[in-house]
Structures are given as structure tokens and as C-alpha cells.
Amino acid sequence: MPVIRLLSVRLLRIALVLLCVAGLTFGLMLASPIDPIDAYLGPQIAQAGAEQRALIAERWGFDQPPLLQFGHWLRQLLSGNLGWSHVYNQPVNEVIAQRFQRSLALLGLAWLLSTLLGFGLGLLAGMREPAKPTHSTLDRVISGYAYLTASTPAFWLAMLGLLLFSVTLGWTPVCCAGPSGSLSDEVSLATRLHHLALPVATLTLLSTAPITLHTRARLRSLMHSPVATQAFAQGASRRDVAWRHGARHACLPAITLACASLGELFGGVMLIEQVFAYPGLGRATVEAALRSDIPLLMAIALFTALLVSLGNATADGLYRLIDPRLRAQAP
Amino acid sequence: MNQQPRLTALLSTALAALVLASALMAAAWLGDAPQQMHFDARLAPPGSNYWFGTDALGRDMAARTLAGLTLSFWVGSSAALLGTLIALSMALLAMLGPRWDALVSLAIDTLLSVPHLLLLLMIAFALGGGTQAVIIAVALSHWPSLARVLRAELLHIRHAPYVQISQALGKPRRFIVRHHWIPQVLPHCLVGALLLFPHAVLHEAALSFLGVGLSADQPAIGVLLGESMRHVSGGDWWLGVFPGAGLLLMVLCIQRLGETLRRAWST
Amino acid sequence: MLKVEHLSLQLPYYANWWRRCWAEVLRDVSLEIHPGEVHAVVGASGAGKSLLAHALLGLLPAPCRQTGRLHFQGQPLTAARQRQLRGRDLALIPQSLNALDPLVRNQRQVSWAAQRAGHTPASARDTATQALDHYQLNAGAQQAFPHQLSGGMARRVLTAMAHVSRAQLIIADEPSVGLDPQQRDRVLNALAALARGEGKAVLLITHDLRHALPIAQRVTIMRQGRCVETAPAAAFQGEGSGLNTDYAQALWQALPDNQFGNPLTSTDEQAQNVA
Numbered sequence: 001m002p003v004i005r006l007l008s009v010r011l012l013r014i015a016l017v018l019l020c021v022a023g024l025t026f027g028l029m030l031a032s033p034i035d036p037i038d039a040y041l042g043p044q045i046a047q048a049g050a051e052q053r054a055l056i057a058e059r060w061g062f063d064q065p066p067l068l069q070f071g072h073w074l075r076q077l078l079s080g081n082l083g084w085s086h087v088y089n090q091p092v093n094e095v096i097a098q099r100f101q102r103s104l105a106l107l108g109l110a111w112l113l114s115t116l117l118g119f120g121l122g123l124l125a126g127m128r129e130p131a132k133p134t135h136s137t138l139d140r141v142i143s144g145y146a147y148l149t150a151s152t153p154a155f156w157l158a159m160l161g162l163l164l165f166s167v168t169l170g171w172t173p174v175c176c177a178g179p180s181g182s183l184s185d186e187v188s189l190a191t192r193l194h195h196l197a198l199p200v201a202t203l204t205l206l207s208t209a210p211i212t213l214h215t216r217a218r219l220r221s222l223m224h225s226p227v228a229t230q231a232f233a234q235g236a237s238r239r240d241v242a243w244r245h246g247a248r249h250a251c252l253p254a255i256t257l258a259c260a261s262l263g264e265l266f267g268g269v270m271l272i273e274q275v276f277a278y279p280g281l282g283r284a285t286v287e288a289a290l291r292s293d294i295p296l297l298m299a300i301a302l303f304t305a306l307l308v309s310l311g312n313a314t315a316d317g318l319y320r321l322i323d324p325r326l327r328a329q330a331p
Numbered sequence: 332m333n334q335q336p337r338l339t340a341l342l343s344t345a346l347a348a349l350v351l352a353s354a355l356m357a358a359a360w361l362g363d364a365p366q367q368m369h370f371d372a373r374l375a376p377p378g379s380n381y382w383f384g385t386d387a388l389g390r391d392m393a394a395r396t397l398a399g400l401t402l403s404f405w406v407g408s409s410a411a412l413l414g415t416l417i418a419l420s421m422a423l424l425a426m427l428g429p430r431w432d433a434l435v436s437l438a439i440d441t442l443l444s445v446p447h448l449l450l451l452l453m454i455a456f457a458l459g460g461g462t463q464a465v466i467i468a469v470a471l472s473h474w475p476s477l478a479r480v481l482r483a484e485l486l487h488i489r490h491a492p493y494v495q496i497s498q499a500l501g502k503p504r505r506f507i508v509r510h511h512w513i514p515q516v517l518p519h520c521l522v523g524a525l526l527l528f529p530h531a532v533l534h535e536a537a538l539s540f541l542g543v544g545l546s547a548d549q550p551a552i553g554v555l556l557g558e559s560m561r562h563v564s565g566g567d568w569w570l571g572v573f574p575g576a577g578l579l580l581m582v583l584c585i586q587r588l589g590e591t592l593r594r595a596w597s598t
Numbered sequence: 599m600l601k602v603e604h605l606s607l608q609l610p611y612y613a614n615w616w617r618r619c620w621a622e623v624l625r626d627v628s629l630e631i632h633p634g635e636v637h638a639v640v641g642a643s644g645a646g647k648s649l650l651a652h653a654l655l656g657l658l659p660a661p662c663r664q665t666g667r668l669h670f671q672g673q674p675l676t677a678a679r680q681r682q683l684r685g686r687d688l689a690l691i692p693q694s695l696n697a698l699d700p701l702v703r704n705q706r707q708v709s710w711a712a713q714r715a716g717h718t719p720a721s722a723r724d725t726a727t728q729a730l731d732h733y734q735l736n737a738g739a740q741q742a743f744p745h746q747l748s749g750g751m752a753r754r755v756l757t758a759m760a761h762v763s764r765a766q767l768i769i770a771d772e773p774s775v776g777l778d779p780q781q782r783d784r785v786l787n788a789l790a791a792l793a794r795g796e797g798k799a800v801l802l803i804t805h806d807l808r809h810a811l812p813i814a815q816r817v818t819i820m821r822q823g824r825c826v827e828t829a830p831a832a833a834f835q836g837e838g839s840g841l842n843t844d845y846a847q848a849l850w851q852a853l854p855d856n857q858f859g860n861p862l863t864s865t866d867e868q869a870q871n872v873a
Contacts, residue, residue: 013440020441028457130659151582153533155540156556156575163568174564224659230697230756233655234714234763235685244710248701267448271537275560286541289452301453305444312444324743325700338616 010317014309021305022077025298026070034292077302083295087287092299095284100303103280105196107269110203114265115258118208121146122215122250127242129232130224143216150209154268158202158275165198172198175277199276203268207261214257218250252322259315263308340595347588354404354581357397365390365398365550377569384569386558396574399552400581406466406545407532413470414531415477415524419516422481426489435482439475447472451534455543465544469531477523481516488515518596525589529582536578552578599799600631600654600675600767605666607646607653607823620663623649625823627666631767631801636793638802638810638831640849641820647803648693650820651769654801655690656680670767685714689765693772693803695752698744704755705730705740708762715763722762729758733788750781757788768792769801774809786813807834807849819846 037053048056057063064072076083082092125142128135149157166174173195219242222228231241270282277283281300288296368388377384383392425435442450450472458464488494494511538544539553540560547554552574559570607624624646631637641647652658654668656677668675670683680688699707709719709726717725730740733754744752753773760768770789774782790813793800804810810817811831819826826845833840838850 016437017440017444020437021445024441024445025453028453032457033459034456130657147586148579148583151529151533151586152579153536153540153552153556153575155537156571156578159556159560159563159571159575162563163571167564226692226694226697227699229652229657230690230692230759231710231714232657233684233688233690233692234711234759235681235683236710236714240714245699245702248699263443263446266446267534267537270446270448270452271540274541285449285452286543289456289541289543292456297453297456301445301449304446304449308444308446323701325745341615 006317006320010313014306014313017309018302018305022074022298022302023070025301026066026073029294029298030066030069032292032294034294038292082299085288085293085296087291087293087296088284092296095296096281096299096303099279099281099284102278103269103273103282105192106199106203106273106278106280107265109196109200110207110268111258111262111265113200113204114207115211115254117204118211118258119215119251119254121208122212122254123219123242123246125212126216126219126223126246126250127238128220128223129238130228139216142212146209146212146216149206150213152206154202154206155271155275157206158199158272161198161202162275176279195278199272199278203265203272206268207265210261210264211254211257215250215254218253219246222246222249252319255318256315259311259318262311263304266304266307340591343588343591347584350584351404354397354400357401361394361398365394367391367394376567383573384567386555386570387562392555392569392573395550395555396552396577398550399555399574400577402545402549403532403535403552403578404581406462406469406535406551407528410466410469410473410531410535411524411527413466414473414527415520417470418474418478418481418523419520421474421478422485425478425482426485432482435478439479439482442472442475443479447530447534448537451538452541452543455538460543460546462545462549465535465538468538469534473527473530473534477527480523481519484516484519485512488512522589522593522596525585525592528589529586532578532582532585599633599671599797600801601667601669602627602629602650602654603667603669604628605650605653605668606664607649607658608663610661623823624653627820627823627825629818629825629828631799633766633797633799634793635815636790636800636802636813638804638814638817639820640804640807640810640817643805644822645820646823647805647820648771651690651771651801651803654680654769655684655688657690685711685763685765686716687766689760689763689768691756691760691768691770691773693775695744695749695756698752698755700744703741703743704735704747707744708755708758711759712762715765717762725762726758729762730755732761733758750777750784753777753781753785754788757785761792766797767799767801769803771803772805773802774804774806782809789813808853819843819849821845 037048037056080093082096084090085092085095088095121142125139125146128139162174165172176195222245223241227245228241231245236244266282269280270285272278273280273282274286284296285300287293288300368390369385377392383396385391386395421435421438425432445453451468454468454471455464458467488511491511494507497507497511535544536551536553536556539551540557542557545551545554547557555574556571559567559574562570605624605627606622608620608622610618611621613619627646627650629637629639639647639650649658653664654675658664670679670687673679675683698704702710705723705726708730709717709722712722712725712729713719727740735751735754735758739747739751744755747755757770757773760770768789773785773789777785786809789800789802792798793813802810802814807817811834814831816828816830817834818828827841827843829841829846834850838847841847841850
């Protein structure tokens with residue numbers, strides 16, 4: 001079965017990449033000037049004497065050679081123990097599970113919206129007949145918007161949004177995922193959405209640009225291809241060609257790009273959560289880096305790497321599934 | 332579209348060079364103005380004295396923005412250059428043999444599977460922050476995408492019929508590298524470096540904004556914006572708007588330049 | 599039916615970094631196509647045959663200069679009218695097999711062509727199936743994707759697309775290129791059959807005089823963007839003394855052996871000779 005073989009090869013590759021990511025993060029953390037014992041102690045650093053430090057080092061193997069430490073950490077990882085986060089005073093698994101739930105709403109919504117919006121805008125912008133000498137106004141506006149947002153710092157736009165809609169106009173809340181002081185179970189869906197609106201809008205606005213520009217370029221090259229010439233010769237309108245042929249040809253690359261841009265989107269989530277003080281995984285990452293929470297930082301790196309790898313694999317798989325020319329070939 | 336693309340490229344290069352030169356000259360002309368405190372004008376809104384207003388310590392935001400742009404430009408361009416060099420050497424390394432190729436591909440896949448900003452954060456964290464750490468971190472996290480392009484290009488050239496004919500005709504390796512490899516790969520490198528630059532600058536600013544990058548006493552754009560976050564709820568909009576807009580303009584300039592050059596080379 | 603008067607066409611190119619020049623690719627081309635005939639345009643590569651076809655349909659890329667007059671059925675053929683008539687009264691059989699969308703099944707593409715010619719979606723599907731059946735493509739080939747077809751089958755799908763449009767003038771751009779003799783004759787005969795319909799005509803563009811003569815009534819020879827000569831097909835015989843220009847005569851005399859009959863019988867004879 002070629003499908004099963006393809007799948008297993010993919011999964012093996014992902015496992016290998018994840019192993020490398022684990023090695024990389026471990027190496028980076030080892031190279032950092034932060035003392036692992038200090039990091040383990042966290043705020044209780046002043047309470048531990050030299051003897052206790054030695055005990056900690058022995059218990060967690062900080063005095064062993066790096067390779068043994070790495071092996072130890074990997075074994076812990078495989079048994080599902082990711083360590084203890086001293087910033088949140090919780091096991092790392094729980095921190096990630098909780099925070100990811102909140103980030104997922106942000107990430108998923110922004111991802112879906114930006115993909116759809118980007119694709120639609122790209123189709124509109126690229127829909128130009130080769131026989132027409134000039135760019136349409138719509139094309140100018142859309143590609144101008146795309147180029148502009150592609151070079152906008154994410155956190156700056158978020159800040160402007162905050163200034164305008166939350167501080168000046170007062171339409172949206174200034175921070176967090178719910179009203180301060182309330183437990184997360186009590187918050188209603190409407191309140192949640194209200195708190196999500198501005199972060200999602202900012203993130204969507206920023207991440208539409210790549211898909212828009214890519215779809216536009218695809219459509220424009222299609223408009224000059226024999227397929228489009230033939231359709232025009234049959235009396236098809238611009239919209240007809242863009243929809244029947246263009247959407248078909250551009251949707252695959254768009255999906256691929258959308259799946260492959262998960263990593264970039266997560267970077268955006270980190271920044272946006274920081275600006276809006278949204279308690280998600282992105283903010284946890286920044287906190288972990290700022291306050292030297294090594295186990296949490298490493299776990300988040302692995303987790304996001306898994307997410308991104310799965311996204312890439314999905315993109316590749318979809319490509320093979322949808323394109324009839326690739327479907328027939330053995331992988 | 333009606334213009335000759337290479338002419339447009341030439342003109343926009345000249346324009347960008349002019350803008351950059353004036354920005355860099357401005358920084359030298361500013362002297363210590365970015366650090367100078369005006370005690371009588373703290374948090375002054377934009378006006379005739381201070382065009383972009385002043386910050387909480389009474390420092391002129393216009394001077395700080397300009398200085399920040401210069402700093403961002405230098406950090407961004409050194410990081411982009413370093414990243415391009417790493418990408419090129421990795422792509423050449425991949426040409427040594429199938430094992431090297433597999434190794435380089437694995438490195439590329441590994442680095443691309445970690446979100447950019449997170450990788451940056453970790454590298455900067457490992458190196459302990461500071462200007463050098465930021466440059467190295469940006470370079471180390473940005474080379475894979477360019478290396479992937481260069482590797483594909485080199486592979487393509489190596490298997491191209493005209494190179495194989497050259498080899499069959501007994502041309503020395505030096506000749507092939509000089510006449511077939513360099514003319515093909517150099518434009519990709521240049522454009523790659525130019526297109527790396529916006530990413531590098533934006534990520535540097537983001538890193539400084541998060542507090543892991545450049546140190547807080549430097550007038551970097553990220554640091555300025557990070558400071559302004561504290562004043563957002565007070566409605567002091569000028570602290571954030573101007574530095575960000577300046578960064579946006581600079582990045583937009585370079586990005587358009589890169590795109591124009593790429594188009595000029597590909598037609 | 600179609601009348602081309604003094605058509606000239608210029609395309610831009612860059613002589614150096616700043617100067618744009620215009621290359622004259624069609625120069626004072628005049629020809630007339632009558633109903634019921636197959637009119638062949640023959641010329642070497644680069645003579646401007648395909649550009650002529652695209653100019654007639656208004657499909658040229660944007661920066662070009664065009665002068666001269668076009669008339670279709672007695673009325674001037676403006677850009678707006680070209681747009682209106684494309685796919686209904688004017689149809690193109692393109693040169694490149696890449697004109698078939700690789701992501702769409704053949705039958706569906708043909709039915710889209712029918713829809714663009716004014717059929718409703720339901721009747722378009724039936725029309726497409728009938729047309730493809732007419733060109734001997736079985737149900738399997740109809741439901742296949744273009745990359746699964748042979749060159750001759752793809753050519754016939756393209757011909758079916760022109761067929762469903764019921765166009766009065768069909769412009770066939772190099773329909774015989776890259777085909778083996780049997781397939782070629784099949785396609786050419788299909789074109790000849792299309793031209794026999796009432797009030798219809800075919801403009802056949804080819805680089806090979808041998809493909810044009812068996813089915814064409816009249817032949818226009820093109821060279822470097824100019825019309826060299828328009829002659830009835832009957833003039834191509836013997837020494838070519840019925841031809842007015844040296845180039846046409848040279849083209850005729852350069853053929854390996856100027857023996858022509860029905861293309862089908864000629865290939866049959868060849869097959870018998872081999873056997």
C-alpha cells in the first residue's frame with residue numbers, strides 16, 4: 001500500500017525532526033548562562049544552601065555529562081513527565097494544556113479567517129485579462145494592502161488597535177481572556193468572543209498578506225497560460241476564468257502555504273498575546289524565557305515543533321490527494 | 332507594467348540608497364540628542380518644539396525614532412548578511428555528497444519546524460541578550476528558507492545539460508564554477524539577502540519588544556515600542572505611533588526594492 | 599465572411615535599459631475567408647501565423663499596436679464585438695495541448711465550453727457527451743484527466759470544444775502538429791467536415807503545405823509577417839506555374855514528391871507499400 005508507506009515515512013521523518021528539535025533546545029539551554037540549579041529553585045533561590053544545591057544537582061543529574069542528561073530528559077519526556085514550571089507552579093503538561101486551549105481559539109480563528117480572506121482577496125486582485133493594459137484599481141488596493149501589512153510589525157498594529165478601540169473608543173476590553181477576577185469556567189461565550197475579537201482581527205489582518213500575494217501571483221500567471229487563453233477564446237468572462245480555472249489552480253498552493261505558515265502564525269500569537277495580556281501559550285513562552293523557566297520553554301518548543309511539522313505534513317499530503325497528476329504516481 | 336523593469340529597478344535602488352544615506356547621516360548629526368532629557372517637557376504631545384513629542388523622561392521622540400531606525404538598520408543588515416553567508420555555505424555544503432545533503436536538509440527541516448520567533452527567543456536566551464546575540468540569533472534562525480532555495484538552485488545547475496556538456500568537454504572545475512555557478516547563484520543571494528532584511532528587522536524589533544533582545548537603554552525601535560506599551564492606557568499615543576510608522580516605512584522600502592530587483596532579474 | 603484588410607501588428611521589446619522599440623510582426627496582411635471553405639495559412643515558424651489567429655479573436659497580450667480593419671459577416675469586428683462573438687461565432691482550436699486544464703475532467707471542460715456558448719448546464723453536459731462521442735472518445739476517456747490522454751485524443755477533445763460552440767468560423771492553429779499520420783488525417787478530416795456545414799468556414803493554420811492542400815480550397819502563404827500570396831489549392835500542381843510568386847513556387851517545389859490525393863488514401867497506400 002503506497003499510502004501506508006508514505007504515511008509511515010512521513011511519521012518517521014517527523015519523529016527524526018522532533019528528536020533534532022529536542023537536541024537543539026537542550027543544547028541551547030545548556031549553552032545559556034542560566035545556572036540550571038538556580039532555574040530549578042526559582043524564587044526560592046535564597047533559601048538553598050550549598051549542600052542542598054549539591055543534592056538537587058545529584059537528584060536531577062545536573063553534574064553528569066550533557067549526553068547523559070539529555071538521555072535522562074528524553075526518557076522523562078517519553079514517560080510523559082515534562083517537568084515542573086516554577087513560573088506557574090504547576091506541572092508543565094498542565095500549563096501547556098490549559099494555555100493551549102485559550103491560544104487555540106485565537107490561533108484557529110485567525111488561521112481560518114486569514115486563509116479564506118487571503119484566498120478571496122488574492123483571487124480578486126489577480127483577476128486581470130492579459131488583453132487589458134493596466135492594473136485594476138481593485139488590484140492596486142489589494143496588493144498595496146498586502147505589501148503594507150507584510151511589512152507591519154505585528155505588535156505595533158496590535159498596539160494601535162488597543163489604543164484606538166480599547167482606550168479611545170472603549171469598544172473592546174483592554175486585556176486578558178475574560179473580566180479580571182472571574183474564574184475561567186464562569187465566563188460566558190459572548191464575553192470570551194468579545195475579548196477575542198481584537199486579537200483575532202489583528203492577527204488575521206497581518207497574516208492574510210502572504211496568501212493574498214501568493215494567490216494573486218498564481219492567478220496572474222494562470223491568466224497568461226494557454227488554459228486561460230483557451231477559456232477566453234471560448235468567450236469566458238474574467239470572473240468565469242478566475243473562478244472555474246483560477247480557484248482550482250490556486251487553492252492547492254494556498255492550502256499548502258496556510259499549513260506551512262503555522263509557525264509564523266505562532267510567532268504572531270506570541271506578540272499579540274503579549275500586547276493584549278491574553279493568557280495563552282504565547283504569553284507563557286515569553287514568561288518562560290524572561291524568567292528562565294527552562295522546562296516550560298523546552299516543552300513549548302517541542303510542542304510547537306510537533307504542531308508545525310504536522311501542518312507541513314498535512315500540506316504535502318493534501319497536495320498529493322487533490323492534484324490528479326500526482327495522485328496517479330507512486331510516491 | 333509599461334516601463335522597462337530594469338530601469339524601474341535602477342531608479343528604486345537609487346531612491347532607496349538616497350533615503351538610507353540621509354537616515355544614516357541624520358543619526359550622526361543627532362549626536363547625543365536621543366539621550367538628552369528635557370525636564371520641563373515630560374510626556375509632551377507632538378508640537379512645534381518636539382515634532383514627535385517626548386517620552387516619560389523628557390527625551391525627544393523624533394531623535395529617538397531616527398536613532399532607533401539607524402540601529403535597527405545596522406542590526407538588520409548585519410543579520411541579513413550573516414544569514415545569507417550561512418545559507419550559501421550550507422547550500423554549498425549540501426553539494427559535497429548525498430550524506431551532507433541529507434544532513435543539511437535535516438538541519439533545515441529542524442529549524443523550520445520551530446516557529447521563528449520562538450527559535451529566536453531561545454537562541455537569544457542561550458546567548459544572554461545584547462546586540463551581538465540578537466544579530467547572531469536572527470542570522471541563525473533565518474538562513475534555512477534561503478538555504479533551501481539556494482540548494483534547489485545549485486542542484487538544478489549541477490544537473491543542467493549545459494553544465495554536463497561543459498564537464499564532458501573537459502572544462503576545469505574552476506571554469507564551471509566561474510561561468511555557470513556564480514552567475515546563476517549570485518542574484519539569488521543578493522535578492523535573498525534583501526528579502527531577508529525585512530524579516531530580520533521585524534524580528535529584531537519583536538525580540539526587543541518582548542524584552543529578550545537589545546538592552547533597554549539602547550534607543551532601538553523594539554525597546555521604544557515596549558516602553559510605549561506602559562503608556563497605552565494613558566492614551567499617550569505618540570510614543571508608539573511614530574517609531575512603529577518609521578519602522579514600517581523602512582521595511583516597506585527595502586521590501587519593495589527586493590521585489591523589484593527580483594522581478595528585474597527574472598525577466 | 600471574414601475580411602482582413604491591411605492588418606499590421608507591432609509588439610514591444612527593449613533595445614537597451616531605457617528604450618522601448620516596436621517590432622513589426624504582422625505587416626499589411628489582407629485576406630478573405632468565404633463561407634463553406636477551408637482556408638489555409640501556411641508559413642514557416644515565426645511567420646506570424648499564430649499572432650494572426652490571436653489578433654482575429656482579440657486575444658493578444660496588452661502592450662501591442664494594431665492597425666488595419668477586420669470585418670466579420672459584413673460588419674466591422676471591433677474589440678467589443680470580438681468579445682461578444684468569441685465562443686459563439688468565432689472559435690479557436692489552440693496550438694498547445696496545455697490549453698486543456700489539467701485539473702478538470704475532459705467531459706467537464708467540454709461542457710463548460712458549451713455553457714459559454716449559451717447552453718444551459720444540463721444541456722451542455724449532453725452536448726459535450728455527444729460531441730466527444732462524435733470524435734470517438736469513449737466514456738473512459740471522457741471521464742479521464744487531460745494528462746491521461748494521448749496527443750491525438752487531446753487534440754480531438756480540443757476539436758470537440760470548438761464543435762460544441764457551433765461557431766461559424768473555426769480557427770485551427772496547427773492542429774496537425776505532433777501527431778502520427780493516421781491521427782493527423784482524422785483531425786484534418788474532422789475539420790474539413792466542420793467547414794462543410796452551412797455558412798461555416800475553417801481557417802487552418804499550419805507550417806506544412808502537405809497538411810493544408812488535401813482539405814483546403816485556398817491557401818495563403820505567409821513569410822516574415824507578410825502575406826506573400828493567396829492562391830487556390832488547385833494552383834499547387836505540376837511545376838507550380840499557376841503560382842505568382844517565387845517564394846510560393848519554391849515552397850511548393852521543395853516538397854519531397856508533390857503527389858497529393860486524399861490524405862487517408864495516401865497513408866493507406868503508404869501502409870500497403872510497407873506491407
